[in-house]
Amino acid sequence: MLNLGLDILGLARFQFGMTTVFHFFFVPFSIGLAFVVAVMETMYAIKGDEDYKKMAQFWGKMFLYSFAVGVVTGIIQEFQFGMNWSEYSRFMGDIFGAPLAIEALAAFFLESTFIGMWMFTWDRFNKWVHTLFIWLVMFGSSLSALWILAANSFMQNPLGYIINQKTGHVQMVSFGKVVGNPQLWNEFPHVIFGAFVTAAFVIAGCSAWRLLKKDHVGFYRKSLNVALVIGLIFSLGSIASGDLQTRYLINNQPMKFAAMEGLYKNSTNKGEWAAVSGFDTKQHKTTWSVDVPYVLNLLSYHKTTGTVKGMNQVNKDMHAKYDKKFGSDMNYYVPTKTLFWSFRIMAGAGALFALLAIVGLIFNRKRSQLIMKQRWFLYILGLCLWLPFVVNTAGWFVTEFGRYPWIVYGLLTIADAVSPNVSVASLLTTNIVYFAMFAIMGLVMIILCHRTLKAGPDVENTDGYSAGDTKELDPYSKGAFNHD
């Protein structure tokens, strides 16, 4: 057999990272687009302005592409726990299975059924009923995020369980505590708001490119306006919810927090915050940094005093706490550079989005032509359409790399969770094939969105279920009765 220095643990981790990141390009995009499209269609229902209907249909097309890819890549996720992480599945089944099953039952049925309804019934239902369909899709997809994050939150911060003495597996004792996990209620709004921001800035970016070409100016300015209003509200929301989530970490996952701020040593009362730093991860030292006083305390405690534990201290604490069960050769340091920079990308982008939205809304006022004159701004907006995907990925990097070496915090290590019976060859094959498939799907997605944009909003919607019908209807079918 080939020996490339690959092991099942490394390959399984890579696969989880790759499939999750790819899946999570489309999840927030779909949830966000469902929301924005729902807002647009609601405005059509209220105002009766055909432009809004056109907007809902036009951006709805991208939503449908994204949804299709999101669905099929999601199945990989569900199967993957059993396939690559069978020990994890056995250990966590009592807790993890329930939210996953509820997700399918309560959320997936709702979104998949009503997306079919929404797609094919533009001309069949009254506009309020049709608008309700897209809201139900949006509600279903948010609900699915809630349940999968409930499962993830347990991995970050286990609550409501006991360890079964006979099997050594976790066992649920309080569903209320699993669902009421504060980690979940900090994480969920942040993810949902992030999804809305994602869709808003993709729409804003696409509109900006078309405006640069002076194409359908009225239509794209209107789209831009809806996108930027939503973008502004929810980028502020993301920042606020991100702040809540980060501060929750100080006590619950101190290692993750310290790594995000690049602190090896305990901070002093002055609260120096490193804007940028270099690290020597082998020696566990900061090599250089640009510090700003008090900011760390402002970020951590919303006041100027206080101290935060550094990674070296946390490492000692963790050894004291876990050595009895997991042995003394555990490494509790997380990938510091990844967390430090991912966090800065995320936070920086959050602020940038809010700023862009404000400036954009000012330029795009109804009677002003500023937006058409400030071409530099449209270029920036156009480039920023890729940024949300980077930011979403950075966010998950912080959350998941920061959990290292645990798969379930304090209870099970990643190394103990992998399927023992899967071979390196199998994992290598699946990694390569998934990668190729993702590349194809990603490429097709981009091409389709680009083509849709180029074709413009005037292309007739052909997704009517009755399209292609002729007059020869079956006498037993329902439609035949209102036919002459």
Add this chain to the structure above:
Amino acid sequence: MTSLQFLWFILIGVLFSGFFFLEGFDFGVGMLVKSFAKTSDERDVVIKTIGPHWDGNEVWLITAGGAMFASFPMWYATLFSGFYLVLFLILAALIFRGVSFEFRANMKTDTWRNFWEWASTIGSFCAAFLFGMLFTAMIAGMPIDKNGDMTAHFGDYVNLFSVVGGVAVTVLCLVHGLNFIRLKTTGELRERALSWNKILYPVLFAGEVVFAILLFFSTDFFDKKPMTTTAIVVALVIFTVLAYWGVLGNHEWLSFIGSGLSLISVVVLIFNGLFPRVMIANNPANSLLIKNSSNSPYTLHLMTILTFTILPIVLIYFIWSYWVFYKRLASPKQNA
């Protein structure tokens, strides 16, 4: 075995039955995109028969998988890690056929439309075949160790029995898809589906007979439960006969319900034979049993309450969505 464990064993069976009944015709229709539908317009119509539904139908699989995880994690872990490569190929097939409908509709050149049409056809064939093969191999017994880890080799899951099982399920899905098209279209396509099924049903009968014979030799079903196993095999054949009768007499609903119930009989056959096990090991001592593979009573109780609250609501709107698209689609005019 507690009554809750028994209930969940049944529920998993019900969810897989729902999946095969619904996704069965989806797979069938998907397979027909390239051969049965001859022009691009015909393909539009054929795909549109499942357009609003395929996604919801696939959720039955996701729910069955999730429910298995939530009720029998040991079963889920052993099955999914053990049949690693088969499941991987199923995933690849489901992914390609899943995106094919939306992607095909938006392709501009014939080459690329062609590509996604083949993706739908091959993906659907493979998915149906591999599911049939997986479940057939599973009931024949697998090398499973004390920890519940399965280390099967190629020959363990690809052999005469499992291939026949795979082919039988594929043909069953194909006739089910044709029966669905007979219900959902008018004109040329509807008639063609009928004439195709006249040829395919004798093939299916042959497949079912071979499958039943191999079932006798390859599994312990007839030793352990001779009465029920025989009864279900007979039921399977009767449903197929009824469906065939519906083909010969042109009773469309009878054919569709018949082929659907045939698929459900296969699931019932498997679950009946498994009981009281969930995974059959070559060494009987290592077989996973319902009583020692499940979650805690607390979780099972919780899941029972939630499922019986949510599922009825789901069924109402799920069925309603079929009602909304009850209308038949006309075949495109030739040379139009």
